[in-house]
Amino acid sequence: MSKGNPFILSSGKVPHLYIDRLMQKNKIIEDFCDEMPSNQIYMLTGIRGCGKTVMMTDIERQLEATGDFVILNLSIDGDLVEEWAGGLYDHPMMKRKFLDLKLDFSLLGIGASIEKSEPVSDISTAIRKMLDVVRKAKKKLLIAIDEAVNSEEMKRFGSLFSIFLRTDYPVYLIMTGLPQNIYSVINSKTLTFLTRAPRIVLEPINYTLMRxxxxxxxxxxxxxxxxxxxxxxxxxxxxxxxxxxxxxxxxxxxxxxxxxxxxxxxxxxxxxxxxxxWQDMSESDIILCKAMVRADSGSISNIRNEIGCSSQSLNNYKNRLVDRGIINVKGHGYIEFSLPRFKEYVLEQISMAE
Ligand SMILES: Nc1ncnc2c1ncn2[C@@H]1O[C@H](COP(=O)(O)OP(=O)(O)OP(=O)(O)O)[C@@H](O)[C@H]1O
Ligand SMILES: [Mg+2]
Incomplete structure (x- = not known):
């Protein structure tokens, strides 16, 4: 990379040339900062590379600056509940307070044992005790999870989180994920409390600002x-x-x-x-994409002719790709790729397969 290039390709950190999705971002920030929040959970979703991780990082940064939030980033690869307990215990905003109160979680492998205190041996009790302190300090705990998937750890984490949510602890959750993964997390039996949480599908960034x-x-x-x-x-x-x-x-x-x-x-x-x-696509997704390119028009009836399927099947194929952020419905009876140069990409795939 040349020195001074203001554009960055690495994911995650907020880029120097950042086009804010102000409305979507502020909705979340305002809600989380409200005394009576209408939602304590938000899920950010959209296709790979649409900016989910960056938006979450930006929101965390802004909430951290208020001084009211204790923020924990949990990694989906680890044991979320353990990370939650360990990360909260070590959080620089809270650690001193936990030590002053002689909270002893040494039996759980968190911190050192403390003289004349009753060690806690159950991880959910440990978290509850720490959350009592967070609440007393008039802080809120925000947990951020990037690239959520429907794993056993996620289920265990979710069921514990939902208990604290229901019992009015100041717990907040923001998660990102690909549409298909978020969908699978929400539909997991143990995570039904997520069904009502808003899903924010990241919109395209603003043309005028990009220009x-x-x-x-x-x-x-x-x-x-x-x-x-x-x-x-x-x-x-x-x-x-x-x-x-x-x-x-x-x-x-x-x-x-x-x-x-x-x-x-x-x-x-x-x-x-x-x-x-492309690798994540199903066979029907690929059939539809190729037919869109072959028909060389966004007209749904032309595309259906190209595939030779029923309009019900085409509708199903289409809805899947819309949900995944790969195509847009462009007025009645028309669809288009939402990703730039994707038509050229599909053309390349077609010519490679021939
Ligand atoms: N609002 C924005 N304005 C300008 N560039 C952005 C914006 N959001 C993200 N980017 C850039 O887009 C790229 C992808 O961002 P990011 O990694 O956040 O996407 P993602 O949705 O998390 O992708 P993935 O699904 O692969 O995790 C990065 O290079 C990032 O710098
Ligand atoms: Mg990401």
Whole structure:
């Protein structure tokens, strides 16, 4: 990477050129900060690379700045309940208070044993005791889980969390996940309390703001920057990638235009996102995508002719892809890919299979 490239491809941390989804973000922040929150759980979902992790990180950062939230990031790969207990105990905002109260969780492998105190041997009791302290300190506990999946650990975590939620502890939860994973988490029998929690499907990032960012960074015309913004379709990863590649090219060729990097844009979209998206697709998803490209029109009736299936089947195929954020319904009877250059990607897949 060249020095000074303001675009970043690594995921997770909030990028320098960040196009805020202000409305969606503020809804969550306002709710969590409210004295009588209408929701204490939010799930962020959307296709790979749409910006879920970044949005969650940004929300955490903003809530942390209020000073009212104790924030714990739990890793889905570990034992969530253990991480919860251990992480809360060690949290810099709380640790001193727990020590002063002589909370002894040494039997659980958390902290050291404390003289003249009754050691706690049950992890949910340990968490409850710590939450009592959090509440007394007028703080709220926010748990953040990236890439939630329907695992045994998730179920164990969820059932404990729901008990604290029901008994009015100041516990908050934000989770991200691919639509199919979030769907499976919500439909898990033990996690029914999540059914009512709002799911926020990340919307495309704002065109005008993207255009302005490109215009300013590259000192290009409004028209050229507009064309670049269109080429990202509001896909967060696409926005960073296109800017990143143009920056790199301009280091070698200062008057390069985005047209010079289209091939590389396609290749890196595939490598960084589309190959994985394609692998996660079912056979019917692939049939529909290929038919959309072959029919060379978004018209549902043309696509149905191409596949030769019933309109009910087509409807099912279509709804699956809409839910996963791969296609959009574009007015009555029309669909389109929501991801940039995805048509070109599918074309490539077709030609490779032939
Ligand atoms: N609001 C935004 N404005 C500009 N760039 C963004 C924004 N959100 C995310 N990005 C960029 O998009 C890329 C993908 O972001 P992120 O990793 O958050 O996506 P994700 O939805 O969590 O993906 P995955 O499903 O693979 O975990 C990163 O390069 C990130 O810097
Ligand atoms: Mg992510």
């Amino acid at each position: 302005n960012a490109y215009k300013e960074v590259f000192k290009i015309s409004k028209e050229e920057s507009e064309n670049m913004a269109v080429l990202t379709k509001g896909y967060s990863f696409g926005f960073q990638l296109l800017g990143y590649l143009l920056w790199e090219r301009r280091m070698k060729k200062p008057d390069a235009s985005f047209k010079d990097i289209l091939d590389e844009y396609d290749a890196r979209l595939a490598e960084g996102a589309y190959d994985k998206i």
